[in-house]
Amino acid sequence: xxxxTDTDAAYxxxxxxxxxxxxxxxxxxxxxxxxxxLAGGGIIVTLVIVAVFAPWLAPFExxxxxxxxxxEHNPLAPGSTVIEENDNGEVIAxxxxxxxxxxxxxxxxxxxxxxxxxxxxVSLSVVLFSMAIGVTAGAIAGYYGDTWIDEVIMRFMxxxxxxxxxxxxxxxxxxxxxxxxxxAGFVLPNLVKIIVVIGIVYIPSFxxxxxxxxxxxxxxxxxxxxQSLGAGDVHILVRDISVNTVPTVVVQGTLYxxxxxxxxxxxxxxxxxxxxxRASLGLMLSNARSFLYSGEWWxxxxxxxxxxxxxxxxxxxxxxxxxxxxxxxxxxxSE
Amino acid sequence: xTPPTDDPILEVEDLVTRFYTDDGTVKAVDGVSFDLRxxxxxxxVGESGSGKSVTxxxxxxxxxxxxRVEGGTIRxxxxxxxxxxxxxxxxxxxxxxxxxxxxPMTSLNPVYTVGEQIARVIRRHQDVGKEEAKAQxxxxxxxxxxxxxxxxxxxxxxxxxxxxxxxxLIAMAISCDPEILIADEPTTALDVTIExxxxxxxxxxxxxxxxxxVLITHDLGVVAGTAERVNVMYAGRIIESADVDAxxxxxxxxxxxxxxxxxxxxxxxxxxxxxxxxxxxxxxxxPPGCSFHPRCPHATEICTQHDPELRTVEAGREAACxxxxxxxxxxxxxxxxxxxxxxxxxxxxxxx
Numbered sequence: 001x002x003x004x005t006d007t008d009a010a011y012x013x014x015x016x017x018x019x020x021x022x023x024x025x026x027x028x029x030x031x032x033x034x035x036x037x038l039a040g041g042g043i044i045v046t047l048v049i050v051a052v053f054a055p056w057l058a059p060f061e062x063x064x065x066x067x068x069x070x071x072e073h074n075p076l077a078p079g080s081t082v083i084e085e086n087d088n089g090e091v092i093a094x095x096x097x098x099x100x101x102x103x104x105x106x107x108x109x110x111x112x113x114x115x116x117x118x119x120x121x122v123s124l125s126v127v128l129f130s131m132a133i134g135v136t137a138g139a140i141a142g143y144y145g146d147t148w149i150d151e152v153i154m155r156f157m158x159x160x161x162x163x164x165x166x167x168x169x170x171x172x173x174x175x176x177x178x179x180x181x182x183x184a185g186f187v188l189p190n191l192v193k194i195i196v197v198i199g200i201v202y203i204p205s206f207x208x209x210x211x212x213x214x215x216x217x218x219x220x221x222x223x224x225x226x227q228s229l230g231a232g233d234v235h236i237l238v239r240d241i242s243v244n245t246v247p248t249v250v251v252q253g254t255l256y257x258x259x260x261x262x263x264x265x266x267x268x269x270x271x272x273x274x275x276x277x278r279a280s281l282g283l284m285l286s287n288a289r290s291f292l293y294s295g296e297w298w299x300x301x302x303x304x305x306x307x308x309x310x311x312x313x314x315x316x317x318x319x320x321x322x323x324x325x326x327x328x329x330x331x332x333x334s335e
Numbered sequence: 336x337t338p339p340t341d342d343p344i345l346e347v348e349d350l351v352t353r354f355y356t357d358d359g360t361v362k363a364v365d366g367v368s369f370d371l372r373x374x375x376x377x378x379x380v381g382e383s384g385s386g387k388s389v390t391x392x393x394x395x396x397x398x399x400x401x402x403r404v405e406g407g408t409i410r411x412x413x414x415x416x417x418x419x420x421x422x423x424x425x426x427x428x429x430x431x432x433x434x435x436x437x438x439p440m441t442s443l444n445p446v447y448t449v450g451e452q453i454a455r456v457i458r459r460h461q462d463v464g465k466e467e468a469k470a471q472x473x474x475x476x477x478x479x480x481x482x483x484x485x486x487x488x489x490x491x492x493x494x495x496x497x498x499x500x501x502x503x504l505i506a507m508a509i510s511c512d513p514e515i516l517i518a519d520e521p522t523t524a525l526d527v528t529i530e531x532x533x534x535x536x537x538x539x540x541x542x543x544x545x546x547x548x549v550l551i552t553h554d555l556g557v558v559a560g561t562a563e564r565v566n567v568m569y570a571g572r573i574i575e576s577a578d579v580d581a582x583x584x585x586x587x588x589x590x591x592x593x594x595x596x597x598x599x600x601x602x603x604x605x606x607x608x609x610x611x612x613x614x615x616x617x618x619x620x621x622p623p624g625c626s627f628h629p630r631c632p633h634a635t636e637i638c639t640q641h642d643p644e645l646r647t648v649e650a651g652r653e654a655a656c657x658x659x660x661x662x663x664x665x666x667x668x669x670x671x672x673x674x675x676x677x678x679x680x681x682x683x684x685x686x687x
Binding site for chain 2: 146147220221222224225226227228229230231232239240243244
């Protein structure tokens with residue numbers, strides 16, 4: 001019987017009563033069992049550290065343009081020496097570029113680091129944006145399950161869900177215009193636009209997951225118990241139900257980080273996302289396209305690898321979190 | 336404590352609760368009436384699906400869609416709870432009427448410590464600070480027999496065994512000194528050894544706090560030891576109501592007798608249990624006449640046509656069976672159907 005095993009497990013852990021094992025500790029015990037989860041976690045932690053400390057880690061400003069030595073031209077291969085000139089064309093210094101330069105003579109490593117920073121910022125904002133709206137809508141729909149409120153919210157989500165994500169983003173940016181634009185004296189920053197057009201199609205996923213989780217929690221006896229002791233609807237939704245759906249939402253958010261990374265890189269690749277001269281991995285790939293067959297492999301390989309590693313990291317981490325937070329996942333069908 | 340009086344603290348009258356499902360309307364509770372006096376324990380007994388839990392949830396005002404309380408009154412200290420607003424009912428729940436549930440394993444929220452959960456109920460109904468509430472929580476946990484309560488307030492529900500969790504839930508339910516405690520199968524999910532302990536705790540608390548208790552169970556044995564009055568439910572109705580001694584001595588309704596025969600006994604000559612044949616009818620499509628007649632060993636033709644109402648068969652006890660001793664002619668009080676009752680007032684079944 002499931003209930004008995006639960007209790008037994010609590011006792012068999014052999015710890016004296018009074019040592020409180022928190023949920024967090026139990027989660028960590030489960031999480032560190034899987035090497036893939038740890039790898040995913042390691043990748044993401046590393047990437048985040050790099051992104052946060054980008055100004056200190058990058059060897060050069062991402063926009064500084066270097067000249068190639070006599071007889072050579074940008075893009076320069078990894079390990080080449082570049083020449084830094086001042087405004088009057090006098091040579092100030094010579095540097096070695098670890099990962100080469102792009103076609104404008106900018107250091108690839110510095111642009112990777114700053115590009116990663118942009119990419120993670122955009123992706124995180126996208127996920128938080130869609131999570132905030134989706135989770136709220138899903139919670140309301142779930143709490144009023146099978147009423148007209150639920151119907152209206154979820155049918156609207158179905159409509160959103162039916163848009164192919166990138167196509168909607170492209171269409172929206174086509175209407176709104178690329179780059180920062182001004183509407184009736186109100187400046188709409190480019191970043192905000194990108195976040196909204198990518199994030200809007202992820203809203204339904206969060207809404208569905210949250211609705212399902214809320215419906216499941218509502219069936220739990222502790223909701224009845226809380227009601228029978230005088231707790232109100234909103235109180236129960238916020239204090240009891242939503243805290244129990246945190247794992248589900250965190251897992252979904254992590255998995256969608258991977259998707260958001262890909263989408264924002266793709267948007268940049270198409271020239272609709274981050275605008276130059278800001279560093280963007282998608283844009284780097286786009287510029288590197290014309291050098292694919294001429295031997296300048298470093299130009300496209302490095303940004304490509306960073307994107308792949310980031311997506312892989314988020315997916316491994318997301319799967320690991322899911323397994324650790326909800327061991328029943330395998331046997332249950334989530335919506 | 337208020338001195339015990341004979342006035343009922345809770346009067347349920349003609350309660351009707353229906354569920355509107357895709358498969359039709361289910362009369363889960365169909366005209367249930369019972370009283371609860373101060374300091375008294377009333378048992379509601381019945382098989383699964385007999386409507387006993389729905390009755391309890393109706394009293395709490397916690398019937399969710401697609402269910403609805405359709406009729407009757409539920410008077411608590413003279414006030415009809417069914418006329419109260421949602422906000423008023425929230426104030427009643429927990430502080431006036433509390434409830435404990437069948438499955439203690441899932442009735443606590445896994446993400447908060449037990450102490451926090453008890454303290455929260457206290458703070459919901461009383462104007463006390465966090466520290467004070469926590470201290471009260473520890474005190475209550477001692478009251479319900481949780482050892483080392485001072486340190487165990489910091490425990491999470493998963494660190495508690497089933498019996499301890501049910502104690503914690505009882506602590507939550509009594510934290511604001513309610514007048515009425517509804518216990519819905521409080522020991523069904525627990526070991527038999529724990530069962531006795533839980534009832535001991537409930538007994539002690541009832542004495543200490545002067546609560547009235549509605550005990551819902553499928554187990555007549557449990558009722559025998561704890562309740563003063565018993566209401567037996569079948570298919571959404573009370574079919575027999577009596578003092579516990581009278582009921583066990585001489586059950587009048589064939590269903591009650593059936594239930595008693597199906598209890599294992601330590602003493603006595605019965606060496607085989609006699610289960611009641613068949614199962615509880617689908618409440619969406621009850622048989623015509625008396626809803627127990629397809630399973631009743633004494634059913635006669637009238638039972639298939641006449642649906643007997645609950646009637647006083649003796650001072651202080653009621654039954655709903657035309658064959659019950661003291662029931663009288665089925666038409667005595669029924670609106671003149673003009674049918675002659677084929678069964679005598681002292682009809683055979685009751686004399687067993």
